[in-house]
Amino acid sequence: MTDNTPAASDADDWASALAEQTAASAPVSEPTVAPAAAQVFQQIQDTPAASAATTPVDIARVLDVPVQLTAxxxxxxxxxxxLLQLSxxxxxxxxxxAGQPLDVLINGYLIAQGEVVVVNEKYGIxxxxxxxxxxRMQKLARA
Structure with a gap:
């Protein structure tokens, strides 16, 4: 007869998860590397520093990374x-x-300067x- 109480099913779930983890962490004779990871590390190791500027970079990997743009x-x-007196x-x-270019920062780092424009009743830069x-490196060195 099995115990179908919530506590018993939780204990079974934990036991099966622990068994899977133990099986996954068993020692292996050779280190295994995911094929995609092996390809990335192989590309990095095989690329000499001198030719890194001429080789195409797969920028598609970072195109969906969100960043914060501040003007x-x-x-x-x-x-x-x-501050408390402001109303x-x-x-x-x-x-x-007035008329001075505004700073455009990405994640807190200055990347450009620009001017305010209005497009379809919305502000833009x-x-x-x-x-x-x-x-950027010169400005960081001065700071």
Missing amino acids: EIGRTRITIKN QGSVVELDGL RLTDIVTPSE
Whole structure:
């Protein structure tokens, strides 16, 4: 006679999961590598650093990775007292000047500068200057 109580079925599920894990972690004579992983690591190991710039990169692997894009017009520092005094219609002065390009950041890193545009009654950014990787490195070194 079997016990069909929820606690008994949970115990059976845990027991079968533990058995599967134990069987999967049994020592193997040769290390096994998934075919896709082996192909990726083989490509990386076989590619010399000098020819890495000329070989095509499979960028499709990262095309669906979400990133956060931020357009920064300017910044300011205010005290908590002044923050609490803000209300609808208050104006907060920023360090950016009118007409100055705004910074476009991806995950907090400056990648471009641009200007604000309005398209179909929605704000947008027209990129005017893309920051090269070498320029980014120089800015990081100065900071």
